[in-house]
Amino acid sequence: MNVSPQPAEVDLPPLSARSVVLSLLLGTHPPELPVKELVRAVEPFGVGGSTLRAALSRMVAAGDLRRTDAVYGLSDRLLDRQRRQDEAVEARTRAWRGDWEMVVITATGRSPAERAELRGRLSTLRLAELREGVWLRPANLRRTLPHELTQVAQTYTARPDRPGPELAAQLWPLDAWAATARGLLAHVPEAHRPADRFTAFAAVVRHLLADPVLPPELLPAHWPGAALRAAYGDFQREVTGRIGR
Numbered sequence: 001m002n003v004s005p006q007p008a009e010v011d012l013p014p015l016s017a018r019s020v021v022l023s024l025l026l027g028t029h030p031p032e033l034p035v036k037e038l039v040r041a042v043e044p045f046g047v048g049g050s051t052l053r054a055a056l057s058r059m060v061a062a063g064d065l066r067r068t069d070a071v072y073g074l075s076d077r078l079l080d081r082q083r084r085q086d087e088a089v090e091a092r093t094r095a096w097r098g099d100w101e102m103v104v105i106t107a108t109g110r111s112p113a114e115r116a117e118l119r120g121r122l123s124t125l126r127l128a129e130l131r132e133g134v135w136l137r138p139a140n141l142r143r144t145l146p147h148e149l150t151q152v153a154q155t156y157t158a159r160p161d162r163p164g165p166e167l168a169a170q171l172w173p174l175d176a177w178a179a180t181a182r183g184l185l186a187h188v189p190e191a192h193r194p195a196d197r198f199t200a201f202a203a204v205v206r207h208l209l210a211d212p213v214l215p216p217e218l219l220p221a222h223w224p225g226a227a228l229r230a231a232y233g234d235f236q237r238e239v240t241g242r243i244g245r
Contacts, residue, residue, distance in 0.1 A: 015199050017047045017055035022064065023202050025074050026082050027236050032073030044194035084124060088208040089229055089236070096140040096215035100158045103145070105133040107152035118152060126212050128171035136171060138164070140215045168218040180207060181224040188231055201235045204228060 015023065020042050025031045033041065035056070039049050047055075056072055059065040065072050074082060103122065110118070119129070125145065127135040136158070145155055160167055168174065184204050191200040211225050219225075 015045065015195070015202060017042070017051050018059060018064070019202065020045050020047055020198065021052070021055060021059065021072075022078070023198065023205075024239070025065075025072075026078070026085055026205075027239055030073070031079065031082055032071050035070045035072060038072065045198055046195055084209065085205055088205070088211065089232055091211075091213040091229075092142040093140050093213065093215075094142050096138055096217065098159060098164070099139040100160060101127065101137050101139045101145070102156040102158040103127060103135040103149065104154045104156065105135075105152060106154055110152075121146075128212065130171065136160075136167075137212065138168070138215050138218060141213065164215075164218045168212075168214055169220075172212045172214075174212075174214075174220055177207070177210065177212075178220060178222075178224055181228045185224060185227055185231060188235075197235065198239075201232055204232045204235075208232065 021038065024038070024041055025033065035053075038056070039052060042052055056065065056067075060067050060072075063075050064078060066075050067073075105118070122129075122135050125137075125143075126141065127137045130136050139157065149155065184200065184207060188197075188200050188204070191197045208225075208228060211228075213225075216223075
Protein backbone atom coordinates (compact mmCIF):
# COMPACT_ATOMS: atom_id res chain seq x y z
CA MET A 1 0.00 0.00 0.00
CA ASN A 2 1.33 3.42 -0.94
CA VAL A 3 1.64 5.84 1.97
CA SER A 4 2.02 9.55 1.29
CA PRO A 5 5.05 11.13 2.96
CA GLN A 6 4.09 13.08 6.05
CA PRO A 7 5.07 16.72 6.62
CA ALA A 8 7.32 17.59 9.53
CA GLU A 9 6.17 20.03 12.19
CA VAL A 10 7.85 23.42 11.88
CA ASP A 11 9.08 25.60 14.72
CA LEU A 12 9.15 29.24 13.62
CA PRO A 13 10.82 31.72 15.99
CA PRO A 14 9.50 35.30 15.83
CA LEU A 15 11.40 37.74 13.64
CA SER A 16 13.36 40.61 15.18
CA ALA A 17 13.27 44.13 13.73
CA ARG A 18 16.62 43.36 12.06
CA SER A 19 15.24 40.18 10.51
CA VAL A 20 12.17 41.99 9.17
CA VAL A 21 14.29 44.72 7.56
CA LEU A 22 16.71 42.23 6.03
CA SER A 23 13.90 40.02 4.73
CA LEU A 24 12.23 43.02 3.10
CA LEU A 25 15.41 44.27 1.44
CA LEU A 26 16.56 40.80 0.38
CA GLY A 27 13.27 40.40 -1.46
CA THR A 28 13.37 43.87 -3.06
CA HIS A 29 15.06 44.69 -6.38
CA PRO A 30 17.02 46.91 -6.23
CA PRO A 31 17.53 46.20 -2.49
CA GLU A 32 17.10 49.71 -1.11
CA LEU A 33 14.22 51.67 0.39
CA PRO A 34 13.75 55.18 1.81
CA VAL A 35 13.29 55.22 5.56
CA LYS A 36 9.69 56.43 5.19
CA GLU A 37 8.92 53.36 3.04
CA LEU A 38 10.59 51.09 5.60
CA VAL A 39 8.53 52.61 8.42
CA ARG A 40 5.35 51.87 6.49
CA ALA A 41 6.51 48.41 5.38
CA VAL A 42 7.45 47.11 8.85
CA GLU A 43 4.38 48.44 10.67
CA PRO A 44 2.19 45.38 9.87
CA PHE A 45 4.86 43.21 11.51
CA GLY A 46 4.64 44.97 14.86
CA VAL A 47 7.83 47.03 14.46
CA GLY A 48 7.38 50.64 15.51
CA GLY A 49 9.20 53.65 14.13
CA SER A 50 11.57 54.13 17.06
CA THR A 51 12.42 50.40 17.14
CA LEU A 52 13.07 50.48 13.40
CA ARG A 53 15.38 53.50 13.57
CA ALA A 54 17.40 51.94 16.38
CA ALA A 55 17.70 48.72 14.37
CA LEU A 56 18.77 50.62 11.25
CA SER A 57 21.52 52.44 13.17
CA ARG A 58 22.85 49.15 14.57
CA MET A 59 22.72 47.50 11.13
CA VAL A 60 24.68 50.31 9.49
CA ALA A 61 27.29 50.13 12.25
CA ALA A 62 27.52 46.34 11.85
CA GLY A 63 28.02 46.57 8.09
CA ASP A 64 24.67 45.00 7.19
CA LEU A 65 23.34 48.14 5.52
CA ARG A 66 24.66 51.24 3.81
CA ARG A 67 22.92 54.60 4.06
CA THR A 68 22.74 57.33 1.44
CA ASP A 69 20.82 60.32 2.74
CA ALA A 70 17.52 58.76 3.93
CA VAL A 71 17.77 55.61 1.78
CA TYR A 72 18.95 52.30 3.23
CA GLY A 73 20.32 49.49 1.09
CA LEU A 74 22.09 46.17 1.52
CA SER A 75 25.85 46.16 1.99
CA ASP A 76 28.07 44.37 -0.53
CA ARG A 77 28.25 41.33 1.77
CA LEU A 78 24.48 41.02 1.86
CA LEU A 79 24.16 41.69 -1.87
CA ASP A 80 25.96 38.37 -2.29
CA ARG A 81 23.44 36.79 0.07
CA GLN A 82 20.59 38.23 -2.03
CA ARG A 83 22.14 36.73 -5.15
CA ARG A 84 22.28 33.32 -3.46
CA GLN A 85 18.70 33.73 -2.27
CA ASP A 86 17.54 34.62 -5.77
CA GLU A 87 19.32 31.56 -7.13
CA ALA A 88 17.68 29.42 -4.44
CA VAL A 89 14.23 30.61 -5.48
CA GLU A 90 14.88 30.40 -9.21
CA ALA A 91 17.67 27.87 -9.58
CA ARG A 92 19.30 27.94 -13.02
CA THR A 93 19.65 24.34 -14.14
CA ARG A 94 20.46 22.43 -17.30
CA ALA A 95 19.75 18.91 -18.51
CA TRP A 96 21.82 16.40 -16.57
CA ARG A 97 23.97 14.01 -18.61
CA GLY A 98 25.26 11.90 -15.73
CA ASP A 99 28.42 13.93 -14.94
CA TRP A 100 29.26 15.08 -11.41
CA GLU A 101 31.30 18.08 -10.29
CA MET A 102 34.09 17.01 -7.94
CA VAL A 103 36.19 19.34 -5.81
CA VAL A 104 39.20 17.86 -3.99
CA ILE A 105 40.80 20.04 -1.33
CA THR A 106 44.57 20.13 -1.81
CA ALA A 107 45.64 22.96 0.53
CA THR A 108 47.22 21.96 3.84
CA GLY A 109 48.13 23.75 7.04
CA ARG A 110 44.87 25.68 7.29
CA SER A 111 43.53 26.75 10.66
CA PRO A 112 40.22 25.33 12.00
CA ALA A 113 38.55 28.66 11.23
CA GLU A 114 39.82 28.61 7.64
CA ARG A 115 38.65 25.02 7.19
CA ALA A 116 35.21 25.90 8.56
CA GLU A 117 34.95 28.91 6.25
CA LEU A 118 35.86 26.76 3.23
CA ARG A 119 33.33 24.11 4.19
CA GLY A 120 30.68 26.81 4.41
CA ARG A 121 31.59 28.16 0.97
CA LEU A 122 31.44 24.70 -0.59
CA SER A 123 28.08 24.01 1.03
CA THR A 124 26.80 27.33 -0.31
CA LEU A 125 27.81 26.09 -3.78
CA ARG A 126 25.48 23.11 -3.14
CA LEU A 127 28.34 20.65 -2.97
CA ALA A 128 28.25 17.83 -0.42
CA GLU A 129 31.19 16.10 1.27
CA LEU A 130 31.67 12.45 0.34
CA ARG A 131 34.66 12.12 2.65
CA GLU A 132 37.01 14.65 4.19
CA GLY A 133 38.28 16.94 1.45
CA VAL A 134 36.20 15.38 -1.37
CA TRP A 135 33.05 17.28 -2.42
CA LEU A 136 30.53 16.29 -5.09
CA ARG A 137 27.30 17.26 -6.79
CA PRO A 138 25.60 16.48 -10.11
CA ALA A 139 26.70 18.81 -12.90
CA ASN A 140 23.22 20.18 -13.57
CA LEU A 141 23.64 23.80 -12.46
CA ARG A 142 24.27 26.64 -14.89
CA ARG A 143 27.22 28.10 -13.04
CA THR A 144 30.98 28.09 -12.87
CA LEU A 145 32.89 27.45 -9.68
CA PRO A 146 34.68 30.50 -8.21
CA HIS A 147 38.20 30.98 -9.56
CA GLU A 148 39.61 31.37 -6.04
CA LEU A 149 38.88 27.70 -5.38
CA THR A 150 41.91 26.87 -7.56
CA GLN A 151 44.12 28.19 -4.75
CA VAL A 152 42.95 25.48 -2.35
CA ALA A 153 41.46 22.72 -4.48
CA GLN A 154 41.49 20.77 -7.73
CA THR A 155 38.25 20.42 -9.69
CA TYR A 156 37.20 17.49 -11.85
CA THR A 157 34.31 16.10 -13.84
CA ALA A 158 33.51 12.61 -12.54
CA ARG A 159 31.29 9.64 -13.40
CA PRO A 160 30.79 7.64 -10.17
CA ASP A 161 30.21 3.90 -10.50
CA ARG A 162 27.48 3.93 -7.87
CA PRO A 163 23.87 4.53 -8.94
CA GLY A 164 23.12 8.26 -8.86
CA PRO A 165 20.04 8.08 -6.57
CA GLU A 166 21.98 5.98 -4.06
CA LEU A 167 24.89 8.42 -3.99
CA ALA A 168 22.59 11.43 -3.71
CA ALA A 169 20.77 9.86 -0.77
CA GLN A 170 24.12 9.40 0.98
CA LEU A 171 25.28 12.95 0.34
CA TRP A 172 22.09 14.82 1.30
CA PRO A 173 19.32 14.20 3.91
CA LEU A 174 16.68 14.25 1.19
CA ASP A 175 13.83 12.70 3.17
CA ALA A 176 14.34 15.15 6.05
CA TRP A 177 14.48 18.12 3.68
CA ALA A 178 11.29 17.04 1.94
CA ALA A 179 9.46 16.48 5.23
CA THR A 180 10.33 19.98 6.44
CA ALA A 181 9.30 21.45 3.08
CA ARG A 182 5.91 19.73 3.32
CA GLY A 183 5.54 21.04 6.85
CA LEU A 184 6.17 24.58 5.64
CA LEU A 185 3.73 24.15 2.76
CA ALA A 186 1.08 22.95 5.21
CA HIS A 187 1.78 25.84 7.59
CA VAL A 188 1.74 28.68 5.03
CA PRO A 189 -2.04 28.62 4.31
CA GLU A 190 -2.71 28.80 8.06
CA ALA A 191 -0.59 31.96 8.50
CA HIS A 192 -2.99 34.85 7.92
CA ARG A 193 -1.56 37.79 9.89
CA PRO A 194 1.21 39.69 8.03
CA ALA A 195 3.73 38.99 10.79
CA ASP A 196 2.93 35.27 10.78
CA ARG A 197 3.18 35.06 6.99
CA PHE A 198 6.47 36.92 7.01
CA THR A 199 7.88 34.57 9.64
CA ALA A 200 6.71 31.53 7.70
CA PHE A 201 8.20 32.67 4.42
CA ALA A 202 11.49 33.68 6.03
CA ALA A 203 11.72 30.01 7.06
CA VAL A 204 10.81 28.99 3.50
CA VAL A 205 13.73 31.01 2.10
CA ARG A 206 16.16 29.51 4.62
CA HIS A 207 14.98 26.06 3.64
CA LEU A 208 15.30 26.73 -0.09
CA LEU A 209 18.91 27.78 0.48
CA ALA A 210 19.53 24.22 1.73
CA ASP A 211 17.86 22.57 -1.29
CA PRO A 212 20.59 20.68 -3.21
CA VAL A 213 18.73 21.34 -6.50
CA LEU A 214 19.29 17.84 -7.85
CA PRO A 215 18.25 16.55 -11.26
CA PRO A 216 14.77 14.96 -11.27
CA GLU A 217 16.39 11.57 -11.90
CA LEU A 218 18.04 11.67 -8.47
CA LEU A 219 15.11 12.93 -6.38
CA PRO A 220 12.72 10.86 -4.29
CA ALA A 221 9.12 10.66 -5.50
CA HIS A 222 6.82 13.62 -4.76
CA TRP A 223 9.71 16.05 -4.22
CA PRO A 224 8.21 19.35 -2.91
CA GLY A 225 10.94 21.73 -4.07
CA ALA A 226 9.01 23.24 -6.99
CA ALA A 227 5.88 23.75 -4.88
CA LEU A 228 7.89 25.51 -2.18
CA ARG A 229 9.51 27.81 -4.75
CA ALA A 230 6.14 28.63 -6.29
CA ALA A 231 4.67 29.48 -2.87
CA TYR A 232 7.55 31.81 -2.09
CA GLY A 233 7.31 33.44 -5.52
CA ASP A 234 3.64 34.25 -4.86
CA PHE A 235 4.51 35.75 -1.46
CA GLN A 236 7.37 37.80 -2.90
CA ARG A 237 5.01 39.36 -5.44
CA GLU A 238 2.53 40.04 -2.62
CA VAL A 239 5.14 41.88 -0.55
CA THR A 240 6.51 43.76 -3.56
CA GLY A 241 3.01 44.94 -4.39
CA ARG A 242 2.46 46.11 -0.82
CA ILE A 243 5.70 48.10 -0.80
CA GLY A 244 4.89 49.67 -4.17
CA ARG A 245 1.52 51.02 -3.04
